[in-house]
Amino acid sequence: MYSSFGGFSSYLRMGQGLGFFFFILSCVCLGGPCFCSAHTDSIKPGEGLQFSKLLVSAQGTFTLGFFILDTRSYLGIWYTSDVNNKKVWVANRDNPISGTNANLMLDGNGTLMIIHSGGDPIVLNSNQASRNSIATLLDSGNFVVSALNSDGSVKQTLWESFDDPTDTLLPGMKLGINLKTGQNWSLASWINEQVPDPGTFTLEWNGTQLVIKRRGDIYWSSGILKDRSFEFIQTHHNIYYFISVCNDNEIYFSYSVQDGAISKWVLNWRGGFFDTYGTLFVKEDMCDPYDKYPGCAVQEPPTCRTTDFQFMKQSVLNSGYPSLMNIDTSLGLSDCQAICRNNCSCTACNTVFTNETGCQFWRDKLPRARVGDANQEELYVLSSSKDIGKPWWIWIIILVVVVFLFMLAVFCCSQRNSRGDGKKRETAKDIDNVKEFSLVSVMAATNNFSDENKIGKGGFGSVYKGILPGGQEIAVKRLSGVSTWGLDQFVNERLIVNQQHRNLIRLLGYCSEGEERMLIYELLPNGNLEDLIFDPDRRKGLDWNTWCNIIKGIAQGLDYLHNHSRLNMVHGDLKASNILLDHDMNPKISDFGTARIFERNESEPQTSKLVGTFGYMPPEYFSEGWCSPKTDVYSFGVLMLEIVSGQRIIPPDCKDDNLSLIRNAWKLWGEGNSLKLVDPAMVGPHSTTQIVRWIRVALLCIQKHEERPTMSDVCSMLNRRDPPEPNPPAIFALR
Template sequence: MKSLHKFCCFCFLLPPFILSDATDTITVNEPLADGKTIISSGGTFELGFFSPVVNSRSRYLGIWYKKVAKSAVVWIANRDVAMNDTDGLLKMTDQAKLTLVKSRDTAIWSTNATRSVRNPVAQLLDSGNLVVKDAADDNPENYLWQSYDYPTDTILPGVKLGLDLVKGIDRYLQSSKSSIDPSRGDFLYRTDPNGFPQQFLMNNSLPQFRSGPWNGLRFSGSPGLKPNPVYTYEFVNTPKEIYYKFDLINSSVYSRLTLSSFGVLQRLNWNYRAQDWTVYVNAPADNCDTYGLCDAYGICNIANSPVCSCLDRFVPQSPNDWNATDWSSGCQRRTPLDCQKGDGFLKYTGLKLPDTRWSWYNDSINLKECEKICLKNCSCMAYSNTDVRGKGSGCLLWFDDLIDITMIGDSGQDIYIRMASSELGTGSNKAKKIGISLCLVVLVLLVLGLTLNVQKKRKRRQAEHVSGEASTGTRSTQYLAEEGDKEDVELPLFELKTIIQATDNFSRDKKLGEGGFGPVYKGTLVGGQEIAVKRLSQNSIQGLDEFKNEVKCIAKLQHRNLVKLLGCCIQEEKILIYEFMPNKSLDFFIFDHDRRRFLDWPKRFQIITGIARGLLYLHQDSRLTIIHRDLKADNILLDIDLKPKISDFGLARIFGGTETEASTKRAVGTYGYISPEYAVDGYFSTKLDVFSFGVLVLEIVSGKKNRGFSHPDHHHNLLGHAWLLYKEGRCPELIDAHLSVSCHLYEVIRSIHVGLLCVQQSPDDRPSMSSVVFMLAGDGSLPFPKEPGYFTERNLSFEPDKSSSGKKENSSGNALSITLLDAR
């Protein structure tokens, strides 16, 4: 009870001399001084100044419960900037801005009202909401500002926890640092709109707990949210807003949802008998609430020991690790999928649905139609209903590994997971299977000789076209292993006739574009799977080295923000086969006047954070450190949900061990994206990719290319222009006009700030990608960016001709050759 009391109360001490004027408003002529308070009309809440510790000089402006014996602060205005004296003053200005000032009239906090009214007042409502409005207007739709839109570590009944996509408001909880320090801590609880929306408890940028998607009754991972006589629950998901809220049926009940400083989400109710706050529900509630504990296709069941096991018909990726209770490698299908031969679906019941950030949904179609859509797409891993009320409705599809699954039981949901057709048989077919097996044995014996002859011919044919030994196995590309490699790269081999059939003999109508490697075609395999086919051109500036490099770099990489390499072909030609991205590349949208309107700010921010996570995986989380060296808008592909995938690893560099930097006499890349130290001295490290990422961020925000950018007031490129605007406090001028409605200004300006940190002149000043991911997800202060690379004004008469893209140019200063690559 002592520890609970320490958490619940957020103990603050109100000085004994606090007085109340028995009013609930602050006006232009009647500010609120330290030592006085205002009280809501029903007497439920009080607003004033407080200190969290006895005899502390730190003073905060907050709202707390008035009627209960052990009050709890539910909102703080200046949580990150304490006042060190008692001469604070909260006043209303003529411009309808509520402002907190300390000694010598120094403002430390203010509301952000965008319009003024004739008679502005601030009023504390009996719901605990502090609002700024016209004194004569009580319509909530006309409030100029309200504290409900800016919660701290607590939400009250009626607060919308989530996103207002029209106003650009993100309402989320952020923990305090401790019970005596209300400044922002490490934990956040917020709505994630990606895929089918759900809520996440985050420790900085790392997910700790996931609510699961809303199923019409409750969140899939929150079985405790059941109809009861105390609460009502609501989840709204529309193009205008996405939010969750709870309301009280009985107004005599006091309840709040609070995120503690140690990362636990708790619903607390006031217990009149005990005269204390008691816990109604916790999240995480047990070990199975830990996000991704059993990893891909693993299922957590708190009733079992150990709690993690693989789903039925799945087996551990690493049995030894699982036996040692290390489940981080996850599970895999016992029988691999074969989309061309036909897959099916197996029903699993009573589950918390997997992470839906990489999902697609449609509320208007039924489960049967949902199955058909998923079956036609070889990348679709599972499907379920979006709404379980009645007989169920809506369609939810997953397009990545299924992560964070928990056994819930009767309150759980059904999900249909893709399986190889051979896994879907039943015991009644046993005799039939035996007969088929015998026939297959005879068939194998009959064709064995023919198979051996075919393999010999294939060896002979491959040896004529590829230097080195080529294995005939369908899962080996040993010819790609360089001397000294410890292990070969395994990748499916496609026959040339299969690729010719899939692309209608490389039909012009199937051509998607052409880059430094060669033309790219759309293809469709016999089973219906769509693919992208990259064919090495005879005139390509890239050759066998780049072909081998791309295979080595990406064949074993598995990340949702990296494009998947499905296989290759080495018969007569060198061809790479990728998953097909229906929305082409980022430059197709971002630099087109009409198409870029389809990328609102939430989608652009999703793209920025996705690229960041992909680079973090390459630099830090994959088995080897990989520097891409050609990161640009052309090489960011977009899937069906406009989520980014980094592509084109032909110029990438792999580092092993502790090696993280190198130099070269042949600097390769694309003007506008390569860093100064690489272009001039040939020096490169992970900070080269960081620089390119920074350029991408500024291009995504502005909708303008760095290379070729012009401005009537100066001759700087986009980087220099952005830096000038930042120094002068004019960042909003950089924002694409198409984002005026959808953008969350604070988030956009923070992205610009991060982009400028990434393009600083010195690589030592640039942040690592782990820091970038943290900065994009957080709300803390950021260092002031230094001058970006290439900041000196350009002499436009000496700008490289854009038509030279694709040709080699030599730098006369240092014998470096810079290879420019065409857009894909």
């Protein structure tokens, strides 16, 4: 990029030289109008930025303006010096507009919005506006709306683009979470080079290391940050200074550079992660093969694949239709290839639309096309390089070896009598015993999935109520898409069919036809525990005995899962919204999509899928990946504190400096004032002593991992046994 500037190149790469050079160049009139005088870095109330105009930061480092990709228009920011205008931020990435009849407006109330002819305004700073304000593009690349004092000085920042990153991390931007507001800072790749909508990969900070996830599953991690470097990242140490913050307000990672240096870290649509200087933190598609590259999460390929299976773009003869098609425009080529690779019947794939979104899959082996052949089509064909050119006798040897190894494996399995082996057989048996419903019968029961029948929605998809022909009421969880995460959850939840306990949700069956994946449960009429805890009116309507039954029922359900079920399981995402209530207000633990089976003598197992809910999960889960029955114990302790106090573990809008629920509970316990934590609506005759017992048990559950009781101990303490004195919560040890 710099070679064309001859002797200037070494200078222009340093500081603001290059940005200033291009800024001055843009001011030269070459046969057209001179825009230099029109450039400004701010928009005042009542002013707007037209589609063809630009904002340029004070020193010319960054530019903000509208741009067009694939006939759709966006508002974005880019380095002024970047000849390719590669965007570092996109305001409306998942809400593009059509045409060029658009303006960026700051109205009289201080609301920053994109006004366009195609629909309602796109508001950028919802609930963060002030009448006396200004929108400014800073030389850091941050676009901010600031409230002003009467003398024109900045009073406070109301909104900033750095709080809503896209695929690029600039110096001073954060990755992590604001514990007060719940604000999450993470990068999300584009779907492809032409579609900036959130794509396949995300980059997050888990408190100790950078983590790239692929559709929610860990794809790569940087290794722990130590002594100004990451284990699996080689960087220019004389350029970067890394910042890691962990306190009561926020947990985040950031980086800075030498004054004047131009820098950006980019997560691209194929999982590549690199910086301005071409340093590859993660190579594109590096973790797709199942080799163990440094930092790559361990992947388990289907038995039909080997590590040398790769996609090659080939011209093939295709006279038929694809075997399967998914027109979801949030899926890109990377998603299509991942889905195909993990489906043993898939031989080739491609995108559907001209902007390379949506997926289509082929099952048949398609012959290569020759020059002049009709019905040619370019597809991404999955094949093994070892398959090319093998003589016929090699296949006979391979077949003999495979048969021998298979017979040997069968013999070895027949000799095993370990409990773990029996558990695996039982798992397979449980899956086969689930009742299968036809798609037609489920559609009839739910009135064709009508909006009137929809009773819930989450990351997994939607839930519909329905009635079977015999009159039984059901709840149908309809999983969205065919992602690996969705399929894993689908299989996981089917495992509970033979887990019989009064405090576990009852799975009636499933439906799996085409792309549809659905789970059919008994319908529980009283909703979930979250709505009960945090609705003051509903809380007042409950008597003391009902609260006791709810607490004890949840504990007994967990104890059954950990110690008495046919498949010893860790739930992995216990929280108030995953506890449902039947006609008699009996609690039923639900949502086993993240559950895992464990051996009773298993040491602390690690997981690469960190999918629990923040606040409910213990520190060791996020820092070390440990997932064990003690994980559920911690979550149960948090849930007890929420029930007793009527407060959320992470308040949705925390504007003051009050302590978190856990810290406040520990503080009041140490002062001997635990009853101050309790919601007055819960306290009644003869309940005070038992509430103090509950708080003590809750504090025992959220201690450090090795100090937590088992769920059997918890059940005993809730009933009769005196709980011991608790130690400080685990979050203090982490800090």
